Amino acid sequence: MGTRLRAVVRAVTGLCAGLILAGCSDDAGVDQHGRKVAAEPLEGQWLVINYWAEWCAPCRSEIPELNALARQLEGQPVRVLGVNFDGLQGEELNKAAHALGIEFRVLEQDPAARYQLPRNEVLPVTYIVDDQGQMRERLLGEQTAxxxxARLSALRGGD
Structure with missing residues (x-):
């Protein structure tokens, strides 16, 4: 009986450790300020994911529109997120986001795999992901708030 009890305790301990580690790894990385971005608060939200680069002139003029959109959507189940096309990390990402005046959250880790977003070679590109995590639209070129x-309203059924 002692051997069987130890085996059960080991199995339960291993299962608990696996669940804890799985929970820890389920995040979206960090943002441009080095703060952890938990995946859970993004679940059940509509996402506007914009890819940008410092060298992209239309991206630069689009940023104020995205800032305005992010402010406008505060308190709604929609988040504006940015991703640097060149994969900048850490302090480089922070400096680039600051230089462009980005006020919305920029993800250091590309969420393309999580949301099955196709890679684009043209910038800027903006994806709209629904509250179920499914890409609903890919918008090429400069966008306005x-x-x-209007696109979000149409996709969300006019709510």
Missing amino acids: VGLT
Whole structure:
């Protein structure tokens, strides 16, 4: 009986450790400020994911529109997220985001795999992901807050 009890305790301990580690790894990395981005608060949210680069002139003029959209959507189940096309990390990402005046959250880790987003070689590109984590639209070129609001409203059923 002692051997069987130890085996059960080991199995339960291993299962618990696996669940804890799985929970720890389920995040979206860190943002441009080095803060952890938990995946759970993003679940059940609509996401506007914009890919940008410092060298992209349309990206630079689009940033104020995305900032305005992020402010406009505060308190709603929609988040504006940025991703640096060149894969900048750490302090380089922070400096680039600051230089462009980005006010919304920029993910250090590309969420393309999580949301099955196709890679684009053209910038800027913006993806709209629904509250179930499914890509609903890919928008090429410079976007406006008004245009993105209209697309979101149409996709969300006018709510």
